[in-house]
Amino acid sequence: MAAVQSLVDKKKKTFIGLAAPLGYVPGLGRGATGFTTRSDIGPARDADDIPEERHAPPSKKKKDDEEEEEDLNDANYDEFEGYGGSICARDPYDKDDEEADEIYFSIDSRMDEKRKERREKRMKEELEKYRQERPKIQQQFSDLKRELSGVTLDEWTNLPEIGDARNKRMRNPRAERFTPMPDSVLSKNVHMGDTTTAVDLREQRFGGLTSPFPGSNTPASMLASMGSDIDMKKIGEARNALMDIKLTQVSDSVSGQTVVDPKGYLTDLQSMIPTRGADISDVKKARLLLKSVRETNPKHPPAWIASATLEEVTGKLQAARNLIMSGCEQCPKSENLWMEAIRLMPGDQARVVVAQAVRHLPQSVSIWMKAASLESNSNDKKIIFRKALENIPNSVALWKAAVELEDEEDARILLSRAVECCPSNVELWLALSRLETYENAKAVLNRARNQIPTDRQIWITAAKLEEANGNFSMVPKIIEKALTSLRASGVEINREQWLKDAEDAEKSHSVHTCRAIINNIIGIGMEDEEKKEAWMTDADSCAVHGAIECARAIYTHSLSVFPNKKNIWLAAAAFEKDYGSRESYELLLQKAVTHCPKVEVLWLMGAKSKWLAGDVSAARSILSLAFQANPNAEVIWLAAVKLESENNEFERARRLLQRARSNASTARVFLKSVKLEWCLGDIAKARILLQESVDLYPSFAKLWMMKGQIEEQEGNIEDVREIYKQGIQKCPESIPLWLLLSRVEEKAGLLIKARAVLEKARLKNPKNADLWLEAVKLENRAGLKSIALNLMAKALQECPDSGKLWAEAIFMEPRPQRKTKSADALKKCQHNAYVLLAAAKLIWSERKLDKAREWFKRTVKLDGDLGDAWAHFYKFELIHGSEVQQEEVKRQCLSAEPKHGELWCKVSKDIKNWRLKTEDILPLVAQLVPIPS
Known part of the structure; x- marks a missing residue:
């Protein structure tokens, strides 16, 4: 083991596990050049400053220190903030930092706002220039797309297929080729589907067992035994x-x-x-x-x-x-067969066939009717019908056809026999009663009631008979008895059917019968809570159907049940004004004020009717009675003042206003007092009253407006400006005050101040179309069309449903784009009178006169109170219409009595025109209407 260990130690390299020498580049001896990174360079330093332990194995403590140091990677480097982000980012974000950021943001926003208008204008000009050079496909074909609305369904279906131009076969289609069918195929299919009931002899001879039916496996012997049944x-x-x-x-x-x-x-x-x-x-x-x-x-x-x-x-x-x-x-007993035979035969032979048919079927109504239709002579027809009635005396159709051919006396005789043969047919009884005298007709109807006790028409006819002979008191008794008898017979009283019968009775000029029916059935099957609304609906329905007496009877009955209901009296008065006479209208109003003396409008309606009729003393007496019933009613005081002033009794009007200021002091009373003095030319007294009124009622904007207009008339522009400013402080929500102040500044040549006034008004009253419209018109009057277009775009964003803005926007566009703009306006404001008026003017400018006349009619029908619409319509008829059309427009305008409209108010509110009526104002406003071009 020792030897082995010594051998391993000899083979082990001495540099394993040691740190690399300073400046060592791996592979340098084999040609490697090495590379240098930002982390190698770092901050400015010398190579001698590198510590010796740079390449030593990192210890645990050193590793922790490196984690706390900055990340010097390239991904963490920023051009402005260096490594690791901003130095400030390491500090906490407190309120001071937030406030500083808000200040910087507001400064940036303010600087951007200064350059915004110039930048947007430049961008808009560049965009318009670009669109002119390269318009959208949608813009290029917009006029053609609008014309597609007139393409008919047949034109759409007949459009050719586009095809593919890249396909050679579609560009050059070949003619279709048809190959003739071989004769063998035709002969094979000739007998396809035929039924064969016998077996071929050849098959029998050669022992064939297959069936002649295709696809069948039935043996021939079995087929022969059952073939007849199948056939x-x-x-x-x-x-x-x-x-x-x-x-x-x-x-x-x-x-x-x-x-x-x-x-x-x-x-x-x-x-x-x-x-x-x-x-x-x-x-x-x-x-x-x-x-x-x-x-x-x-x-x-x-x-x-x-x-x-x-x-x-x-x-x-x-x-x-x-x-x-x-x-x-x-x-011979088939009716259909004889009728078909009669149809197929010519004239003379058809009569022969009819005779044979009658012999075989004497009870057939159709054959007898057919026989009569073949005759051209009325006497021959009578003979046939009488012969038919001998055989079929209970046929109602034959009796009716026979009666139609007779004169009055013979028809009465026939009907006398008809009701005996057909006693259950109501029409025959009623027809007979119409041909009889009064006494005989009563007897006929009594017999009819006995025979048919469940039919209401007999009773109604009896009531009409009594009315026709002057027995008006019997009519309601008959209707009451009819309802009692029908209920006793188990008949359900259908209210809708009886109302229809009442309308039919009025059409036949049986007014008393109509009223009796209404009075007896109007409340059937209804609760007390729903009677009022239901009766008003029934009255309106009858008026729409042209049943005026029915509607009047419903109102009369309603007032007898609800005598103290103001709405019913007003509805009845309006009905009488439209459909009745002046006497009936005034009589109804007299009854109305007796039952509802506190309803001021009823007194005023009666006084106005007398005044329009020229009876001023009667109007004064009505108003005096109204004063007794309503001593502090403002509208009655003002009506009395108007009555006196219209009749040139100015001193009496002044005394009435003085008493009104003492007894019924209101802002409108002071307003009328000032206006009367202003109209009469007493400016000093008007100023005194105005000062007193604005002290008492500072929040009534019309007083400030009148005060400013009086000073403007006297030429005191500075005073006018101050008055309007004071009025705006007291009434910041009064749009007319803001508009008047803006116009004062504009007249003085201070365009910037006028803009400022309107901008401030929009801040106080956001989403107001009148303020935006005035701002747009201000720029147009100044000749700044681009600014006006910009304002109009903002206005339509804030008030997208304003008809006034859309109407103005249509004529601000170039002529080719007005039709598109009007289409957009009609989509947004389909039922707005201003938009319809603008569309009518646009059509007028295109010289489509009939179509323009229809649009003007639609406009005045939608809003009859818009005086500008009537003025444009009247100007149109003055140029392009006849005298009859002009008078018709004038008559309708007088009936509508318009009060609003920019041009209309400009004339009617002028103090010089304070005594002019509608028929005088209409031509003056029409003169101000420009002809659209």
Whole structure:
């Protein structure tokens, strides 16, 4: 062992486990050059400073020290912060650091905001220039895509296939080639599907045992014994299928009768005539099958009808007639068979066939009606119907047809006999009562009630009879008795049916019957809680249907049940104003104020009606009664002031306003007082009243506006600015005050101040479309279109559903893009009057006059209070319409009485026009309307 150990020690290298010498590079002697990293270089130092233990094996303590040192790897190196991140990053992040970061961030944001407008403008210009040079495919084809909406369905379906231009076969398609079918294949398929009932002799001779049916393994001897049964079964199935098809095409069974449309029937037969060999083969098979059916069961009428129809379809009309007559001989009691025979025969022969049919079927109503239709002379028809009624006296159809041919006296006689034969038919009784005298008609209706106690029409007819003869007091009694009798007979009273009967009675000018029905059935089957709403709905429904008296009766009954309901009185008054006379309207209002004296609007409606009729004294008396019932009502005081001022009684109006300021002091009373003095030219008194009013009601914005407008009229611009500023401090939510202040600054030439005012207003009142619109118009008036477009984009982002903004945005676009913008506006605000008006103006500018007129009608129908829409419509008719159309627009405008609109308010609110009415304001506003271009 010692020898072995000494041998190992000799072989062991002395440098194993020792540190490498200083500056050693492995493989240097074999040509390796070595490499140097940043960690080898490190900070600036000399090679002599390297410690001797640099390459020594690391001890545990040294290893821990290295973990605490910096990571000098390249991945941890930053160009600005060096190794291991920033020195500050090693310290904790406290509040001072957070505050410093916020300061730096705000400074950066502020600096970026200064350059933002210039940067965005430059980017927008570059983008527009780029889009002009390279427009999107969507922009290039946008007009063509809009025109696709007019492409019809046939044009879409007839579009050719695009194909693939890269495919040579698709670019140059070859003509299709058809190879003729060999004769052997045709001859092989001629008898395919035929039925064979006998075994071939050759097969019998040579002992063949296979069945002639393809695919069958039945021996020939078994087939011979059962072949007949199989044939009959298949023939029966084919017969039934064919007859079902033919009968479905030919006839329509209604309660045992066959009703045939000759014109349509012949048209269908014309289209069924076979033209190909396969059709002829099918006809032959069908003929054989039907022949088999007729021979098997000759008493089956549908087989004869189907056979005759088949011959008629194939054009063999005589064969069809012969077949159908043979069928009539075999089945003389078949009504359908005789009707088909009559149809197939010509005129004279048809009469002969009818005579035969009547002899065999004297109880058939259809045959008698057919016989009468073949005659052209009314006397012959009468003879036929009377003969028919001798055989069938209980046929209502025959009685009706016979009565229609007679004059009034003969018809009355026939109906007297008809009600005896058909006592359960209401129509015959009612027809007879209409032809009789008053006394006889009463007797007829009484007999009808005894015969048919469950029919309501008899009672209603009786009520109409009494009304027609002036017995109005009997009408409600008859209707009440009718309801009692019908309930006793177990009849359910259907409220909807009786309402329909009331409308029918009004259409027949039986007004008292209509009212009696309404009064007796309007509350049937309803709870007390739902009566009010249901009755208002019924009244509206009747008015829509044109049943004015029914609606008036419903309102009258409702007011008798609910005499103190304000809403019912208002609805009834509105109904009378639209559909009644002025006398009935004023009479209803008199009743209304008796039951509801505290409802101020009812007094005002009555006074206005008297005033419009020219009866000023009556209007004053109504208002005096209204003062007694409502001594402190502001609206009544103001109505009295308006009445006096409109009739040039200015001193009386001043005294009324003075009393109103003492008894019913409100902001509106002071407002009307100031306006009256302003209109009469007493500016000094108006200023005194204004100062008093703003001291009492500082939050009423209209007082500040009026005060500023008076000073502006006097030319005191500085005072105007201060007044508006004070008003804004008191009423920061008043948008008109902000707009007035901005316009004052704009008139003074201070565009920057005007912008600042509007920006501050938007901060106080966010998402307000009027402020954004004024800002856009301000820039447009200044000629800064790019800024206006930018503001409009922001406005539409903040107020995407504003019709005013969309309407303004349409005409800010270039002409080719306005139609697209209007389409977007209509998608966003489909039911906005401003957008519809802008669309109408756009169509007007394109000179599509009829279409523009329709859009103007839609606009004023949607919002009749928008005066600008009426002015544009009137200006349009003045240029392109007739005098009738102009007067119609003016009449509708007077009926709507518009109050709003930028141009409309500009004229109507002008103090010079304070006495002008709607018919005077409309032409003035129309003069301000520009013609769209």
